[in-house]
Amino acid sequence: MTAIQVRGLRKGYQNVQAVAGIDLDIAQGEVFALLGPNGAGKTTTVEILEGHRQRDSGTVSVLGQDPANAGRDWRARLGIVLQTATDAAELSVLETVRHFARYYPRPREVDDVIEVCGLKEKARARVKSLSGGQRRRLDVALGIVGTPELVFMDEPTTGFDPEARRQFWSLIQKLAADGTTILLTTHYLDEAEALADRVAVIARGEIVAEGPPAKLGGRSTAQATVRWVDNRGEQIVRTATPTKLVNELSAGGRELAGLTVSRPTLEDIYLDLVGEKS
Ligand SMILES: Nc1ncnc2c1ncn2[C@@H]1O[C@H](COP(=O)(O)OP(=O)(O)OP(=O)(O)O)[C@@H](O)[C@H]1O
Numbered sequence: 001m002t003a004i005q006v007r008g009l010r011k012g013y014q015n016v017q018a019v020a021g022i023d024l025d026i027a028q029g030e031v032f033a034l035l036g037p038n039g040a041g042k043t044t045t046v047e048i049l050e051g052h053r054q055r056d057s058g059t060v061s062v063l064g065q066d067p068a069n070a071g072r073d074w075r076a077r078l079g080i081v082l083q084t085a086t087d088a089a090e091l092s093v094l095e096t097v098r099h100f101a102r103y104y105p106r107p108r109e110v111d112d113v114i115e116v117c118g119l120k121e122k123a124r125a126r127v128k129s130l131s132g133g134q135r136r137r138l139d140v141a142l143g144i145v146g147t148p149e150l151v152f153m154d155e156p157t158t159g160f161d162p163e164a165r166r167q168f169w170s171l172i173q174k175l176a177a178d179g180t181t182i183l184l185t186t187h188y189l190d191e192a193e194a195l196a197d198r199v200a201v202i203a204r205g206e207i208v209a210e211g212p213p214a215k216l217g218g219r220s221t222a223q224a225t226v227r228w229v230d231n232r233g234e235q236i237v238r239t240a241t242p243t244k245l246v247n248e249l250s251a252g253g254r255e256l257a258g259l260t261v262s263r264p265t266l267e268d269i270y271l272d273l274v275g276e277k278s
Pocket residue numbers: 013014016017018036037038039040041042043044045
């Protein structure tokens with residue numbers, strides 16, 4: 001089943017066409033990442049899907065309804081992790097999560113949410129005493145406490161230390177394994193690669209490429225780069241048949257100094273795609 005379907009979505013501000021005709025199909029249970037440079041139109045797109053922003057034109061269906069006029073029941077099926085951190089408050093982490101849980105008809109167990117978001121040690125701490133990364137974890141906790149079918153996350157791991165990011169990734173993987181659909185925006189390509197079933201790259205309000213991270217922009221069929229060092233210096237050859245080349249070079253069991261075989265990384269492909277458009 002389709003969780004999100006978008007056709008011809010457009011949204012302009014005074015003098016910017018922020019979203020310039022986007023189509024998207026995201027299946028139920030899929031983890032989908034929107035990538036793109038600052039100002040590409042990711043947040044605008046996500047906010048329209050959340051029902052927080054009006055579109056100029058196009059059709060949008062999110063969990064079977066148009067966000068522009070969907071009601072409270074629909075909203076209770078969504079989880080939203082906003083880009084801005086939760087307001088500093090006098091309440092403790094536990095009280096805050098408990099408070100938000102009351103808004104939902106089917107909340108998760110509050111202690112479980114706190115634990116899975118890595119906030120157990122901080123459960124009784126005041127929100128205003130948390131570090132930036134811990135505040136972000138609280139945002140994530142509030143986004144999932146309602147047992148959402150679909151979670152929107154705008155740059156969820158900005159400000160996380162490397163260990164917290166890994167913990168967050170395993171949280172997303174758990175949610176996805178339970179069938180939750182996740183749409184996230186991120187500037188971390190390793191995050192997209194680790195988490196997303198599919199990614200879309202947005203530049204200047206348009207999708208310039210879409211697909212599984214391993215295949216994006218012809219990545220899986222791109223030529224490999226073989227590098228080694230011989231008495232003439234560093235050698236670099238691009239080839240579709242790297243195994244054959246390495247076999248020939250190492251004929252007779254000759255050891256090749258500095259040998260590497262590489263294919264374009266997601267970052268290489270991304271920079272190519274985004275560079276073309278900017
Ligand atoms: N409320 C607004 N009023 C006017 N222009 C806006 C508004 N919100 C966004 N824009 C403009 O629309 C364009 C797209 O912005 P958007 O926030 O959707 O980008 P983004 O891809 O989420 O960027 P980032 O990675 O920096 O979060 C930008 O040029 C931005 O300046």
